[in-house]
Amino acid sequence: MDFGLSNEQQMIIDSVKSFVEKELYPHEDEVEKSNKIKDSVVEKIKQKAIESGIYACNMPEIHGGGGLDTLTLCLLEKELGKANFGLQYIVARPSNILLACKGSQVDNYLLPTIRGEKVDCLAMTEPNAGSDVRSMKCKAERDGEDFVINGSKHFISHADMADFVILFAASGVEQTSRGEKKKITSFLVDMGTPGFSVEPGYNSVSHRGYHNFILNFDNCRVHESQVLGDVDHGFDVANEWLGATRLSVAAMCLGRAERALQIATEWAATREQFGQRIGKFQGVSFKLADMSMELQAAELLTLKAAWKDTQGEMTNSDAAMAKLKATETLAMISDEAIQILGGMGLMDELPLERIWRDHRVERIWDGTSEIQRHIISRSLLRPFE
Known part of the structure; x- marks a missing residue:
């Protein structure tokens, strides 16, 4: 590399x-x-x-x-x-x-x-189907050349800005060695389609100005030409997206962590207490050292995964490690940065309190930290099965 x-x-x-x-x-x-x-x-x-x-x-x-x-x-x-x-x-x-x-979808x-003429949003998460996507209850049943969709999705980001939604719905059931498993199909559904409505979601502590919504489908009829990919193979089109979005989350977290570290470093280098700059105190300087080290470690993991992806060699474990490390590093750095600034770090005159609030969702969406650890450990244990 x-x-x-x-x-x-x-x-x-x-x-x-x-x-x-x-x-x-x-x-x-x-x-x-x-x-x-x-x-x-x-x-x-x-x-x-x-x-x-x-x-x-x-x-x-x-x-x-x-x-x-x-x-x-x-x-x-x-x-x-x-x-x-x-x-x-x-x-x-x-x-x-x-x-x-x-075809015409292009x-x-x-x-x-x-x-930039249209904006997309993605709808996968449901109230009872977060990490366990296969348990989704929103279903699409074939009726001639159409699919009739019923159910709801929540935590759907920026649906207020979107012109259409990439919807994942259960379209059948198949028998596997582990029992029944739902088949998933992906659809392109335009805003304003009869039977499809959008409601305001929940007030989030993270990401002000970027909202979540609830999508409801009540006998929403969608033509088969709106299927994205192949019927019952929605996860085939989703798998490519998952790795890319986890690297995206990791990279953005690195940027915020770097901004927080820069603010904390400048504060430590200029703020004086007890007759000297606080960066001279070991309690502060060691924090800065640990913050810098963890940031570089997270960056190396992320860039390594990205580099492997350009070579066509990135694994699910690579992407999981990058997201896990970067999101947890941002949590640590944003918290320590506020500790260095003291009370001023919590005031909205500086972006630290925003970075601190925003970081929390990063360990949840696009796969929780627990899911990332499951992916990593599974890749280690699989050769012994």
């Missing part, structure tokens, strides 16, 4: 860093206080991102995307991750599940999403 950055990668990092500081940071205070992002701000950021060439940078060039490899994408995600989550999300990196589009969903 080459630890050096190419000139192109360094240029991308510098460009995205400048974009974040100029286009995202100035809106953070307003979003944190109002829990909203004005439509005018959304449109301005989107257009700036498109002009800068970083919009849909994760999608293939052949379709009009940026065509970044996984390693370079992670470097970009790290810089974007430093900003308020709702703001950085506007710089869309569409779900790579959409690469399963075929023109109706994939290409408009890459161009």
Whole structure:
């Protein structure tokens, strides 16, 4: 693995860093206080991102995307991750599940999403089907050329901004050596489809300006042409997405951890107590040392997984280790940074309290820390089965 950055990668990092500081940071205070992002701000950021060439940078060039490899994408995600989550999300990196589009789906969903004309959201989680996705109760039953969908989804992020939803629903049951297992099918469902409604979700302590919603399906009829991938093989299109999204979460956590460490370091280097700068006290300096070490360890795990993915060699365990380490490192660094700043760290004049609040969800969504540990341990034990 080459630890050096190419000139192109360094240029991308510098460009995205400048974009974040100029286009995202100035809106953070307003979003944190109002829990909203004005439509005018959304449109301005989107257009700036498109002009800068970083919009849909994760999608293939052949379709009009940026065509970044996984390693370079992670470097970009790290810089974007430093900003308020709702703001950085506007710089869309569409779900790579959409690469399963075929026929008219390409023109109706994939290409408009890459161009910024449409926004997608993904609906998998249910009230009683979180980590155990196979236990989902939202079902799709075939009726001629249509599927009739009934059930609900919750914790569906940014459904207020989406034009369509990538929906996963149970479409049948198959017998396996371990008993019955639900078959899952993925659908592309437009907002406004009869029988499909969106309700406000829950008030979250994390990610102000980036909201979750409840999706309800009541005899919602969807034509078979809206199936994404093949019937009963929804997990086939989801598996590609899971590894990518876990690396994305890891990379963004690295960015926030780096920002928190920088704030804490500058504070320790300038704040004086008892006649000297607090960075001179071992209780503070050792914290900084541990924070820096853990951040670099998390970054190495993440970049290693990303590099392996560019070689076509990344395993589920690689992605799980990256997400697990990066999310737990962010938790540690954000907490220690506030400890170094003391009471000031909890005030909203600085972004630390926001980083501290936001970090909590990272150990839950896109696979809990416990699920990541299960994936890692399973890969270790499988050869002995």
